[in-house]
Amino acid sequence: MTLNVPDTRRLAPEADPATAPQMHPTDATLYERLGGCYGIAGAVDVLVDRLFKNVKVNANDKVHEHHGNPVNAAGYKFLVTAWSIEAVGGPKCYIGNDMSVAHEHLSIDKDGFDAVYMEIEATLFYLGAPAQEINEFMNIIESFRSEVVA
Numbered sequence: 001m002t003l004n005v006p007d008t009r010r011l012a013p014e015a016d017p018a019t020a021p022q023m024h025p026t027d028a029t030l031y032e033r034l035g036g037c038y039g040i041a042g043a044v045d046v047l048v049d050r051l052f053k054n055v056k057v058n059a060n061d062k063v064h065e066h067h068g069n070p071v072n073a074a075g076y077k078f079l080v081t082a083w084s085i086e087a088v089g090g091p092k093c094y095i096g097n098d099m100s101v102a103h104e105h106l107s108i109d110k111d112g113f114d115a116v117y118m119e120i121e122a123t124l125f126y127l128g129a130p131a132q133e134i135n136e137f138m139n140i141i142e143s144f145r146s147e148v149v150a
Contacts (some may be wrong), residue, residue, distance in 0.1 A: 002026050029089035034129065044081040047123040048073055056115035062106045081110060087140050099147040107150045117141055 034040055049058050051067060058064040066072055082094040096102055120141055124134045 028032050030133060031085060031088040031090035031100060033133050034137070036090065037081075040084050040088070040090070041077075041081045043127055043129070044077050044084060046127060047120060048077045048080060050123055051116065054115060054119055054150060057112065058121065059115075060106065060108060060112050063108065063112065088137065101143045103148045104150070108148055110149055113145055113149050 031040070034043070052070070054071060058067050066076070079094070079096045083096060086092055086094045117138070121134060121138055124137065129137075
């Protein structure tokens with residue numbers, strides 16, 4: 001049996017990053033400048049794989065309990081993507097807890113936060129995000145330090 005799957009790019013070219021127009025007006029949100037849902041989801045996909053393998057991040061046994069189980073990756077990617085979309089001015093879509101509640105049981109210290117911070121920054125750099133967008137996003141991450149660090 002052969003399935004006839006329509007080419008959705010013909011139906012909605014703006015839905016496919018390969019054919020979507022690249023317009024970033026001077027008043028574009030960070031969400032738009034990071035590539036919207038597709039750009040952010042792609043970056044989070046790479047980031048979470050890196051976080052799950054990062055020795056410094058996983059030195060915390062409570063964090064490793066989550067990161068050490070590959071079954072958790074898909075859900076974690078979803079939550080980090082949704083959180084990031086909202087944090088940078090995109091649509092409301094995050095269904096998780098606020099950062100304090102989400103991290104209170106993990107006993108994350110300064111070194112653990114710094115390891116995640118550096119991995120986020122390195123991932124954005126690796127993926128070719130412009131310096132201004134990296135700096136803006138990292139300022140957002142830094143603003144949550146007091147809610148994440150025990």
